[in-house]
Amino acid sequence: MSELTQWLLSHGISMAVLEIIVFIPILATLVNLSRYFIGFKSFGIYAPVILALAYRYTGLRYGLIITLLVVIAAFIGYSVLKRIRMHYLARVAINYVIVALVVVFGIATFDSLNPLGFDNFESVNPLALISIVALSDFFIKMYVKKSITATARVLLETVLIAVIGWSLISAQSMIEYLVNNLWMLGVFLILNLIIGRYTGLRIKEYFRFSFIIKNENK
Amino acid sequence: MKISDLFRLNKEVLGINSRNQFFVREYNPIAGKLIADNKIITKRVLAKVGIKSAELYKVIRTKKQLEFLDWSSLPKSFVLKPNQGTHGNGIIVFYGKKKGEYEWIRPNGTTMTQTDLILHIESILEGRFSMGNRNDIAIIEERIKIDNVLKPFTYKGVPDVRVIVFNKIPVLAMLRLPTKRSNGTANLHSGAICVGIDIASGITREGMYLKKSPLIEDTYTATETTLDLENNLPIIGIQIPFWNEILEIAVKSQLASGLGYIGVDIAIDRDNGPMVLEINARPGLGIQVANRIGLRSRLERVKGIEVKSMKHGIRLAKNLFGGEVEEEIENISGKTVVNLIEKVTLFHKKIETKPLKKKAKTIIKKDFVKAMLDTGIITSRIDWGIASRIGYFKALEFFKGLKIPSSFPTLKDAQNYIDNLEADKISHPDIIRLAKVNDEEGNHILPVIEVEMRIAGEVKRIEMIVSTQKAMIYPVLIGRKDLKNYLIDTSKTFTK
Structure with missing residues (x-):
């Protein structure tokens, strides 16, 4: 263990905090990379980072099933409410209520029926669960403005980034190395700087515009 | 796709990254963005320079x-x-x-x-x-009430024209037609058709629309007709009304907003003509799809050009980026598209003179004149004065010497006169034959000469009647005989 890490650990920083400090740059860099290099649209940078962190504490299987519950609840809730005339924030609030109910009863149903071997919901970290529920806010806000397909696509890409992020921060040896060599975080700084100045086409754009070349070759 | 294609694509196409860093960030100041992002301020700023908006x-x-x-x-x-x-x-x-x-x-x-x-x-x-x-x-x-020209192509809403202007030069333009799927809006993401427009002529080219696909975004399908209408019409070749005005409004809007790189949305109102719907400080990239032309290479070409005025900018745009429609027609028909009035080069007759100096130089002299492509006549014509100037003076003097009556009662009389003339009498090397002509001043006999000229980039020898008519506005008229391989674009009547 490096001296710096030891010094931090003996001055009010716990190991858990130190790990999160290391996770955040990794995840943020990942979101950055997927946006500007690949062209994935996520719900901002916060949502995928929080989701990946939540998955770390719930476990991927439990995390994904809760995500699914939240999304279904948010979607159904909003679609039904759309027909009723009311104020915007009231709509979002009611939606939260619906999501809360569906998640609670959904978990209970899964636990009692136990179709896929989910029987350990008690050990799911409540804070992690709330973090996943918060996803519904991003989902609804976009769904209000844009179509369901556009929203579903962004959601899918957000979850995909979160899963990749989860697998990165689950690589224990890498995390340990980073915790012991905190200077490595500077590398992320440089990496993000490079991505930030990248001006080429995003991978998705190559597909989007590929026919311009095809058209010329005709 | 080959790797070299990827590099080329990167050079030609403008992506979001390069749009934001090279153009929006560099050329669009915050004050300009504030104007563009606020519809009320946009209206005020545009009204000051006399641009109409709703x-x-x-x-x-x-x-x-x-x-x-x-x-x-x-x-x-x-x-x-x-x-x-x-x-x-x-x-x-x-x-x-x-x-x-x-x-x-x-x-x-x-x-x-x-x-x-x-x-x-x-x-x-x-x-x-x-x-x-x-x-x-x-x-x-x-x-905004929809204009009658574009109405048959539209499902309910108002179609609009998006023009990208950079450095006072309109770079790319498209027409957006609302469809049933887009629910009457001209928004590409909700399914409106985007149609590329030739900058020079304002004529539409091919159309594209967004495929409905839940997973993969931004995949476009080509279409040659409108969608979901009772009578689906072809969308290629529509002449956008008020095209020059639209380009002028687009450039003026750029100047008024203080933005360097801008997308101007213009709709055509039935009563008021072109009106600005909104201006965009971060215009989308779909316009490249509509035109199947990369924006980046065009923007790079325009960057740094010193544009003196709005008119100058539009002229540059038309010269730099126009002509796609013509090229397409030429590819299909094998014929060259020409203007009604073309600038032609007349080559002077080569006169063999005794060299004054020791070394004789063959200087090819030329004259530039405007020629009208006149489908109303068969043989091409040239003005007497011009013909004299380009080396046929002696031939025409010779013709005068024949003392042919200046007019005949009927064309038949003229033909008889030609037939009765002794063949050797009209043997001048430059005069190919005599022709009978009927015009406002009566029936005449006129000489026919062969002139070398360049028309639409091609040098040919053309038989021409030397006309004495005083009312010739254009010194050269090209007749049907010499127009076989051309298509005439009447929209470009006057070229300055």
């Missing part, structure tokens, strides 16, 4: 104002918009009003009552449609 009926800034809104003062048809909305979200168009009730009719036939409207306006005020969910202002403005 008339503003009402501005609702607070809930208090909404409470005291005079509903009876609203016209039958209007548009309700969020002031800082994006992507056309939150815009509702009303076509009519139910008599005696506060209930307005939307394009799809459904109605909205006063309470519905209040709720929608409240949503706007709360920032549901604005960038970053900031509190917003609701505006009620004039509904």
